[in-house]
Amino acid sequence: MTSTPPARPVVVITGASSGIGAALAARLAPTHHLVLVARRPDALRALAQSLGAATVVTVAADVTVRSQVDDVVETALAQFSRLDVWVNNVGRGITRAPSQLTDDDIDDMMRVNVKSALYGMQAVLPHFQLVGRGHVVNVSSMLGRVPMATFRSAYSASKHFLNALTANMRTEVQETHPDIQFSLVSPGVVRTEFGANALHGGPDSRTLPNSQSADEVADVIAQVIADRRPDVYTREGMAEMAVGYLRELGKDP
Incomplete structure (x- = not known):
């Protein structure tokens, strides 16, 4: 008698059309079913075609709109009847000193970097609670630990918010559902279009020193999906570096 092979895990990746999201899709395609989400349908289709025989569903959606995030969950479950991992990978930078920030600057950073992740966590949570297990991976930033770049002030603040929100969600949910995990992954500078696409312009991340490739970051995220480490x-x-920063702040002036 032949045994039925285990079902492939289903992973939703937001911000999947380029950068870290696209690299993660390529990394997971041989072993996972994928639901790729971004605002650009043409780019999503091209990525899906490049992944060959992998089972991929693309969803053109703006994840800063709650109803569209809910639709992604419904699409994933309708296609695969399960959903195992949700990767919140959407993010945008900003180039503006803290003394010059406007209301619109703050609103934009919170909408893209925090609300999109909150909507994802809240939308997928009922399914995870129903089956008793699941995993959310929120892509944060080293600037969410050490706010070392003043021109990224509002971005750093949004990632600090995301870090706290993720930890609080983990604590709340695991009181009743210990097998639902919420993980944070914090890259530093990554060689993507992040800097070029930052609000108000700014330095191109691909030209900055001490950077990583999107593939290197994707490898770390894939490992987190496998081992479910929280941070x-x-x-x-x-x-x-993060610990040293906090120690330095605690020293007498």
């Missing part, structure tokens, strides 16, 4: 940096030494 991970994408390069060695980052955790020590």
